[in-house]
Amino acid sequence: MSASAGRYLKAFHFSQEKIVFTIxxxxxxxxxxxxKGFLQADNLLSLVRSVSILGVLGIGMALTIIGRGIDLSIVATMAISVAWMLTLANSGTPLGIALLYGLCLCLAVGLANGLLIAYVEIPALFATLAMGLVVYGFGRYFLVANDVTFMPATATSFKAIGSGRxxxxxxxxxxxxxxxxxxxxxxxxxxxxRFIFAMGDNPLTARVAGVPVRPMMVVQYVISSLIGFVxxxxxxxxxxxxxxxxxxxxxxxxxILVAVIGGVGLSGGKGGVRNVVVGTLLIGILLNGMTIMDIPYTxxxxxxSCILLVAIVADSIVNPRDEQTSQQGDI
Structure with a gap:
């Protein structure tokens, strides 16, 4: 039933990406x-700035989803590695050295994720969820003393990365x-x-075709952590x-929402950057509008959550799960 519905939609040239962009x-x-105030310059600048950061993270998430995985540790990696970098810089470590330490931490997390998933064969959902908890707990106890870590006052030129125009x-x-x-x-x-798309579409076929599936799984999680750090x-x-x-x-x-709602298939091997951009655009506009309407955060x-659930249902119709996916235990 789901497969026939997916073929029906494709026959009429509908795509999740086009529908989401129209919405x-x-x-x-x-x-x-x-x-009132939605079209004000300050609000629009705030919208595009927040959407941009969400979109960058969405690209990292999409990369792992396309490769038939998921990275639930990306936010913890981002927060702890950068907070540790700022802590070191505030304590007298040269900013360049502190930046290198933070980068090494996030790369180590990505490498650990990849090794656990590719070689220990822990499902990506559980491996990255546990890793995110470990990174946050370890970071708060040993590396970062405060909830909020401020930028050093002397890092004027460095601040231009996110605040300049x-x-x-x-x-x-x-x-x-x-x-x-x-x-x-x-x-x-x-x-x-292309290897990531191939192993996301069918890892067994990709392995037979000569794709180094396990090393590529490690690579995709290292890249995801690097994107989180940036x-x-x-x-x-x-x-x-x-x-x-x-x-x-x-x-x-x-x-996850901006990737999935834009059309990145949870079954792997489907989607791309354009899907992330479209999903980011919709969610950014929606969140900004709800904030202006003073809708409570809850x-x-x-x-x-309802939008994510609808997106997952739509994904299951347009991109039916195969036997490989069910054996992998992917969502």
Whole structure:
């Protein structure tokens, strides 16, 4: 039934990406017409800046989902690695050295995720969930003393990464565009990118065809952690601090949401950067509108949860699960 429904939708050239983009445009027009202050320059700048950081994280999440996995540790990795970097910088460590330490931490987390999933064969859902808890607990006990760690006052030029502008366009927006372009080239134009699609579509066939499936699984989680670190740098330099408690927030579900609702198939091997951009656009507009309407945060979470549930149901219809997926235990 699900497979036939998926073929029916495809026969009429419907796609989740097109539907979501249309909804985003309609929602933007409705909010512009009904919400006071929605079209103000400050609000729109705040919208695109927050959407950009969410989009960068969404690219990292999409990379793992396309490869038939998921990374629930990306937010904890981002928060702790960047908060530790700022802690070191505030204690007298040169900023460049502190940056290197933070980078090494996030790469170590990505490597550990990849090894656990690829070689120990722990399902990605459980491995990355546990790793996120370990990173946050270890980081708060040994590395980061405070919930909020502020940017050193002397790091003026470093702050420009997230707070500066080029031709009036906020740097986070430009960085999101740059990351989107680089990720597109990586996934579509390079051999490792094609390997990720192949092993996401059918890992056994990919292995028979000569794809180094296990090493590529490690690579995709290392890249995901690296993207999380970069997103954390953008966040910290935009607000001059990093709040480690963001690891316990619903941000990771927002990241999954922007990937899945845009059309990245949870069964693996389907989707791309464009799907993340479209999903990010819709969720960013929706969250901004609900904030202006002063909808309580709890209600916003309910709305997002319902949207995620609908997106997963739609994904199961358009991208039916196969026997390989059920054996892997993927969501």
């Amino acid at each position: 985003a445009v309609v929602l933007f027009l409705v909010f512009a017409a009904t919400l 080029v031709l009036g366009i906020p740097n986070p927006v430009l960085l999101f565009a740059l990351f989107s372009f680089v990720a597109f080239l990586f996934l579509r134009k390079t051999r490792p990118g 997103a954390g740098i953008i966040t910290a330099t935009a607000v001059s601090s990093m709040n480690a408690r963001v690891a316990n927030s619903t941000l990771v579900y927002d990241i 209600i916003q979470n309910i709305v997002k």
